[in-house]
Amino acid sequence: MSLLRNVSLVALASLSLTIAGCEKKAEGQVVAVVNGEEITLTELNAEIADLNVPASADKDMVRSRVLQRMVDRRLLVQAAKEAGLDRDPEYLTQERRMREQLLVNLYGRKTMDTVKVxxxxxxxxxxxxxxxxxxxxxxxxxxxxxxxxxxxxxxxxxxxxxxxxxxxxxxxxxxxxxxxxxxxxxxxxxxxxxxxxxxxxxxxxxxxxxxxxxxxxxxxxxxxxxxxxxxxxxxxxxxxxxxxxxxxxxxxxxxxxxKAKAKIEYQPGYAPKDDAKAAGALxxxxxxxxxxxx
Incomplete structure (x- = not known):
């Protein structure tokens, strides 16, 4: 067997292992796979928790419907990405704002856990x-x-x-x-x-x-x-x-x-106004x- 053939076989074996590793399956903590993207049980449970489902509801039916809604949303997200919308300046601006607000909200919730009743x-x-x-x-x-x-x-x-x-x-x-x-x-x-x-x-x-x-x-x-x-x-x-x-x-x-520790620089004309006036303008x-x- 030639050295070239050995190299080729090794390369093919490595490629096969890589492909096998990329084949994601809906098992264990993964409840669905949408075009290679996983939806986990943790994500599904978090989505259900936000709905405040009554205790008397059919839990299997709720889980099924919520998961299908997540699958549909994931498909639409993938379509939006294919259209390049995830690189649109408007999307990037709103994404950052929502990400920042989410962090602030989570910071508040974590802090609330430390506040005594x-x-x-x-x-x-x-x-x-x-x-x-x-x-x-x-x-x-x-x-x-x-x-x-x-x-x-x-x-x-x-x-x-x-x-x-x-x-x-x-x-x-x-x-x-x-x-x-x-x-x-x-x-x-x-x-x-x-x-x-x-x-x-x-x-x-x-x-x-x-x-x-x-x-x-x-x-x-x-x-x-x-x-x-x-x-x-x-x-x-x-x-x-x-x-x-x-x-x-x-x-x-x-x-x-x-604020005391931060270094903040404003462009001329954008510095904060008097607090009372600014509050009245909002x-x-x-x-x-x-x-x-x-």
Whole structure:
């Protein structure tokens, strides 16, 4: 046998072993293989866990349907990659943002595991100090006018003397500010107590402004309903709220430490503005209500 033949046989044997090693099979911890890509039992269980499936559901049926959905998604992902979308700048930008948010969320969850559950005495004290969120909780029915924030915020001073929602509507129309009428509700559990006191101190029917999701919403209270939280449920809610507050403190502390150690350089014109002004420029998400009229 020639040396060349020996080399050829060795090369073919190596190639055969490589091909055999690449043949993935749906066995053990691998529940499916889609064009060579594995879907593991861990991935399947994680997908099912996110669905909050009722205990009475047919587990085999749920598992089968979820796995098929994962297979279908994997096929579409493969098709998207074949089209080159995984190299598209828009995809890369969104992928990085989602990856960063996922890491931040996971960091928060891991940190939450270190936050102790408060004892009953601390929980009861927390509840008693926040009657508007628990024993005296109410839900206000509202009539509203919703609009985009005007380019000149000072123009809203025209609304300060308005005593009714119709007056506000007339003045907005005169100023050329478009708005939409609607109805809504306001839960006292999510309002800053000082803001709530100012709202409740207004004469009946007098309007106030609630920033919400980048809009300005002028509202008047048309009714209210008492919605006290039962004691046992209140304790669960309070305990979670206390842990969340502690988690936020830890997060703020860690962010402050990270900023102190970091070297951050901004292009001229992109440096952070004053915190208060910057916060006002962003869409509001669950901000406390702010009365418009005195």
């Amino acid at each position: 408060p004892d009953n005495a601390a929980i009861d004290k927390y509840i008693s100090e926040r009657p508007n969120a628990f024993a005296q909780r109410k839900r206000f029915a509202l009539e509203q006018l919703q609009m985009d924030p005007p380019s000149k915020p000072d123009s809203l001073k025209e609304l300060e003397t308005a005593k009714t929602l119709d007056e506000v509507a007339s003045r907005l129309t005169a100023m050329g500010i478009a708005f939409e009428r609607g109805r809504g509700s306001l839960d006292t559990a999510v309002i800053d107590p000082q803001m709530l006191a100012r709202i409740e101190a207004l004469p009946p029917g007098e309007p106030f402004i609630v920033p919400a999701n980048g809009k300005l919403v002028v509202s008047v209270i048309t009714g209210s309903e008492a919605t006290p939280v039962p004691q046992e449920q209140a304790r669960q809610i309070a305990a979670q709220a206390m842990r969340n507050e502690e988690l936020n403190k830890i997060g703020e502390s860690r962010l402050k430490e990270a 869409p509001a998400a669950g901000n406390a209500a702010a009365p418009a009229a005195k």
